[in-house]
Amino acid sequence: MSVDLAPARSASTFQLQLRRFRQNRLAMVSVVVLALIVALCFLGPYAFPFTGEDADFDFISAPAELTWPHLFGTDDFGRDLLVRVLEGGQVSLTIGFLGALVAGVIGVLYGAIAGYVGGRTDGVMMRLVEILYGFPYVILVILLSILLGGGTLALFAAIVFTLWLTPAVIVRAQAQSLAQREFVQAARAGGMTGPAIVLQHIVPNCMSTVLVYGSLLVPEVILSESFLSFLGIGIKEPQASWGNLIQAGTSAMDTDLRLLLLPGGLLAVVLLCLNFIADGLRDAFDPNDR
Amino acid sequence: MTDSLLSIRDLTVRFRLPQGETTAVDRVSLDLAPGEVMGIVGESGSGKSQILYAMMGLLAANGRAEGQVLFQGQDLLTLPPRDLDRVRGDALSMIFQDPMTSLNPYMRVGDQLAEGLIVHKGLSKAQAGAEAVRMLDRVRIPDAAARARRYPHEFSGGMRQRVMIAMALLAKPKLLLADEPTTALDVTIQAQVLDLMAELGRETGTAIILVTHDLGVVARLCDRVVVLYGGRVMEEARAETLYDAPVHPYTRGLLAAMPRLETALTPRLGTIPGTPRSGGTVSGCPFVDRCEVRLPHCATERPALRDLSPFHRAACHLTGAQ
Amino acid sequence: MLRFVGRRLWYGAWTLAALVTLTFFVMRLAPGGPFSRNRKISPEVQANIEAAFHLDEPLWQQFARFVWGVLRLDLGPSTRHRDYSVNDLIASGLPYSLTIGFWAIVVASLVGVALGIAGALRRNGMTDYVAGTVGVVGIAIPIFVIGPVMQVIFGLRLGWLPIGGWDGTWRSLVLPVVVLALPNIAYISRLTRASMIETLRENYVRTARAKGIGWRRTLWRHTLTGALLPVIAYLGPATAAIITGSILIETIFAVPGIGRHFVDAALNRDYPLVMGITLLYGGMLILFNIATDVVRAILDPRIRNER
Numbered sequence: 066m067s068v069d070l071a072p073a074r075s076a077s078t079f080q081l082q083l084r085r086f087r088q089n090r091l092a093m094v095s096v097v098v099l100a101l102i103v104a105l106c107f108l109g110p111y112a113f114p115f116t117g118e119d120a121d122f123d124f125i126s127a128p129a130e131l132t133w134p135h136l137f138g139t140d141d142f143g144r145d146l147l148v149r150v151l152e153g154g155q156v157s158l159t160i161g162f163l164g165a166l167v168a169g170v171i172g173v174l175y176g177a178i179a180g181y182v183g184g185r186t187d188g189v190m191m192r193l194v195e196i197l198y199g200f201p202y203v204i205l206v207i208l209l210s211i212l213l214g215g216g217t218l219a220l221f222a223a224i225v226f227t228l229w230l231t232p233a234v235i236v237r238a239q240a241q242s243l244a245q246r247e248f249v250q251a252a253r254a255g256g257m258t259g260p261a262i263v264l265q266h267i268v269p270n271c272m273s274t275v276l277v278y279g280s281l282l283v284p285e286v287i288l289s290e291s292f293l294s295f296l297g298i299g300i301k302e303p304q305a306s307w308g309n310l311i312q313a314g315t316s317a318m319d320t321d322l323r324l325l326l327l328p329g330g331l332l333a334v335v336l337l338c339l340n341f342i343a344d345g346l347r348d349a350f351d352p353n354d355r
Numbered sequence: 356m357t358d359s360l361l362s363i364r365d366l367t368v369r370f371r372l373p374q375g376e377t378t379a380v381d382r383v384s385l386d387l388a389p390g391e392v393m394g395i396v397g398e399s400g401s402g403k404s405q406i407l408y409a410m411m412g413l414l415a416a417n418g419r420a421e422g423q424v425l426f427q428g429q430d431l432l433t434l435p436p437r438d439l440d441r442v443r444g445d446a447l448s449m450i451f452q453d454p455m456t457s458l459n460p461y462m463r464v465g466d467q468l469a470e471g472l473i474v475h476k477g478l479s480k481a482q483a484g485a486e487a488v489r490m491l492d493r494v495r496i497p498d499a500a501a502r503a504r505r506y507p508h509e510f511s512g513g514m515r516q517r518v519m520i521a522m523a524l525l526a527k528p529k530l531l532l533a534d535e536p537t538t539a540l541d542v543t544i545q546a547q548v549l550d551l552m553a554e555l556g557r558e559t560g561t562a563i564i565l566v567t568h569d570l571g572v573v574a575r576l577c578d579r580v581v582v583l584y585g586g587r588v589m590e591e592a593r594a595e596t597l598y599d600a601p602v603h604p605y606t607r608g609l610l611a612a613m614p615r616l617e618t619a620l621t622p623r624l625g626t627i628p629g630t631p632r633s634g635g636t637v638s639g640c641p642f643v644d645r646c647e648v649r650l651p652h653c654a655t656e657r658p659a660l661r662d663l664s665p666f667h668r669a670a671c672h673l674t675g676a677q
Numbered sequence: 678m679l680r681f682v683g684r685r686l687w688y689g690a691w692t693l694a695a696l697v698t699l700t701f702f703v704m705r706l707a708p709g710g711p712f713s714r715n716r717k718i719s720p721e722v723q724a725n726i727e728a729a730f731h732l733d734e735p736l737w738q739q740f741a742r743f744v745w746g747v748l749r750l751d752l753g754p755s756t757r758h759r760d761y762s763v764n765d766l767i768a769s770g771l772p773y774s775l776t777i778g779f780w781a782i783v784v785a786s787l788v789g790v791a792l793g794i795a796g797a798l799r800r801n802g803m804t805d806y807v808a809g810t811v812g813v814v815g816i817a818i819p820i821f822v823i824g825p826v827m828q829v830i831f832g833l834r835l836g837w838l839p840i841g842g843w844d845g846t847w848r849s850l851v852l853p854v855v856v857l858a859l860p861n862i863a864y865i866s867r868l869t870r871a872s873m874i875e876t877l878r879e880n881y882v883r884t885a886r887a888k889g890i891g892w893r894r895t896l897w898r899h900t901l902t903g904a905l906l907p908v909i910a911y912l913g914p915a916t917a918a919i920i921t922g923s924i925l926i927e928t929i930f931a932v933p934g935i936g937r938h939f940v941d942a943a944l945n946r947d948y949p950l951v952m953g954i955t956l957l958y959g960g961m962l963i964l965f966n967i968a969t970d971v972v973r974a975i976l977d978p979r980i981r982n983e984r
Binding site: 412436437440441442443444448449456459460462470475508 | 892894976977979
Binding site: 291 | 696699703708814816817824825829833917920924925939940958
């Protein structure tokens with residue numbers, strides 16, 4: 066782990082690591098591509114005079130001819146495919162980043178507390194994580210989203226609940242060693258309270274690890290979302306998400322491939338970019354772990 | 356030297372690094388007679404270990420050796436891998452620095468010892484196993500027969516290094532290369548392990564090259580000493596000569612830095628000022644930056660390794676002047 | 678070793694019990710019931726049906742009934758597939774799921790390990806690049822994108838393989854197994870490559886080379902054990918990944934396995950079937966994790982001594 070530095074020095078280390086990341090060409094290209102896709106998903110739909118849920122009865126199942134207004138044609142309800150894919154992207158990307166953020170925050174706090182406090186509390190907290198780890202991921206996520214009544218929020222909660230475990234375990238290990246370090250001991254001797262130490266010393270010093278693993282969470286959340294939506298458990302028609310668009314695409318693939326390829330391709334590109342970025346971050350921040 | 360077992364000529368080891376190429380060993384020539392014990396002394400980074408790795412064909416992937424290493428008449432550097440494997444572990448064997456990680460943790464100690472005999476001498480598994488136990492007994496592993504069935508993590512550091520010695524001497528090699536065999540061990544058992552190695556080497560008539568940064572060790576065990584600095588031989592002499600009449604300023608500095616009972620009581624323990632230069636090719640003497648008696652041309656002209664007497668060589672411009 | 682296995686089984690049983698209990702109550706607490714979504718039926722008929730499935734009893738009684746059923750290995754009738762018991766449904770679906778899952782693990786391990794070793798031995802060589810690409814693609818592109826694309830290419834365009842269903846021959850196995858194996862090939866090859874490179878740098882491998890026993894023996898006897906231990910440790914999580922994937926695979930390739938049953942059952946609140954499959958998945962996962970640990974303990978004497 067590269068976070069073996071006193072807090073005073075970590076700012077310059079961070080800059081160094083950032084520079085190392087910027088020198089990684091594949092990762093930087095991925096950042097640009099991802100930013101473009103995000104911008105396209107969130108701004109693109111405004112360029113069209115309709116939304117993804119509006120049916121255009123003059124163009125039903127229009128082919129992809131790159132003609133205005135339906136550039137990539139429409140589906141069999143006359144809904145514009147491109148706009149639907151972009152809107153689906155909004156949903157998938159929002160859930161992805163927000164989900165990773167929430168899961169990351171929960172995991173980091175949980176792990177930092179367990180690692181810092183240690184002893185019996187740590188034992189109990191980690192035993193719980195261990196039990197949850199033992200559960201089959203699919204069962205848990207499917208059950209939770211059903212329990213919460215389906216829909217976007219339920220899906221979100223279910224995914225977050227299953228994904229905070231890994232950051233918790235990783236941060237806990239680091240917090241454990243940080244708790245023994247001089248500056249933490251000094252803070253404690255100086256009368257700083259536990260919560261303050263966790264927030265001001267433990268968490269900031271775990272940041273580069275969190276960044277590395279957090280970046281891996283984003284594609285995982287997006288994958289989970291589209292996985293569940295593909296199975297019909299997550300986001301449901303008429304709201305679009307990449308998962309349910311791909312599902313719709315597969316049922317029409319023998320006649321019309323673009324319904325599958327457009328959302329599928331975009332999802333694949335986003336996941337590739339996110340993976341390259343995560344790899345780049347790991348190489349830059351965690352050079353021992355190659 | 357006609358009776359030489361090993362004859363190294365102009366051995367040069369270079370490493371390719373992101374910053375460019377660096378020379379770890381620079382035109383080193385050495386000779387060794389059968390049964391002789393030679394010490395190679397130098398600070399870390401002096402290239403002393405790389406000489407051994409080059410001989411064994413164990414250089415890192417970015418390393419490359421040039422020159423000639425004649426061992427029993429064969430040039431080890433140009434030997435095809437298959438033929439090199441016939442020499443390694445048989446007539447030529449090696450003990451490594453870190454006994455804690457040098458044994459395979461997933462294999463029984465006895466099997467690791469026996470393996471070499473099975474491959475090189477064609478012994479059966481049972482014969483080789485019996486040999487292994489006998490050898491473990493000779494390096495004073497208590498209850499050797501039972502211990503042979505154990506795994507390395509069940510041995511202490513000193514015991515593991517004795518296992519390594521047993522493994523290296525099992526095939527009765529003509530030459531044993533020992534790369535700082537005791538640096539990782541407790542001071543209390545260092546001497547014990549070294550003496551054991553030397554004693555067994557004498558019994559089997561094995562020549563030893565002992566690489567170390569500890570002049571005290573060399574004084575006790577070695578017939579001849581080579582002092583290495585910046586990848587070059589600075590001085591080479593019989594052990595007594597080197598201690599009584601060192602010529603090279605670097606050797607003198609090393610001897611002064613050696614902690615002895617008397618010097619420990621003096622106010623200042625001698626150290627050589629400065630840090631060893633690493634990498635790059637130097638045109639002059641590599642020691643010039645730290646030398647207290649340097650001459651103007653030391654920085655530009657490489658001092659040749661000159662014979663001072665039949666058994667004493669040194670590479671210093673001062674020796675010519677004297 | 679026996680004690681080690683015993684203890685793992687004991688913990689595993691508790692995890693399974695926790696899982697099943699949680700699943701039971703989560704299912705009951707979830708809005709809707711097995712018959713609430715049905716076409717309009719009169720309240721009396723609905724009450725009758727619910728009574729037939731003991732859904733009118735208090736929750737704790739239903740739970741006790743369920744536990745008693747599990748102990749007798751009788752999981753009761755399915756509420757959706759009216760004339761079948763859960764045992765029947767699992768018995769009919771499991772062979773398909775097991776066949777596909779088994780071959781997917783075998784293919785993923787063999788191909789993944791081979792690619793990883795080849796890549797590590799010749800770093801930056803041709804194989805290494807191919808493996809690297811497979812690794813990135815396999816990890817990044819989800820099954821439900823690659824699956825349909827493969828169906829289109831090999832099924833619809835080239836017509837080499839059936840796009841789905843089950844005709845009892847190897848031909849209908851190829852696509853599901855390959856697609857299911859792909860992410861795991863990717864993961865295993867990356868893992869193998871990394872750990873192989875690390876092991877090759879180990880001092881004990883250098884010792885082995887110094888012994889002059891030849892590269893083949895060095896590789897087989899001194900490098901592979903250490904290099905494959907992390908890969909073996911991954912086989913537990915890999916089973917979980919295969920189970921997750923099989924749900925998708927069975928949907929995409931219309932295989933009548935238990936994965937698709939599970940999703941349908943969860944969506945339709947088919948309580949007994951959900952419980953049955955949860956029990957099965959959980960049990961398989963736990964057993965596989967234990968098996969993985971046992972294999973690791975056999976290979977690594979240090980793990981063996983720890984416990």
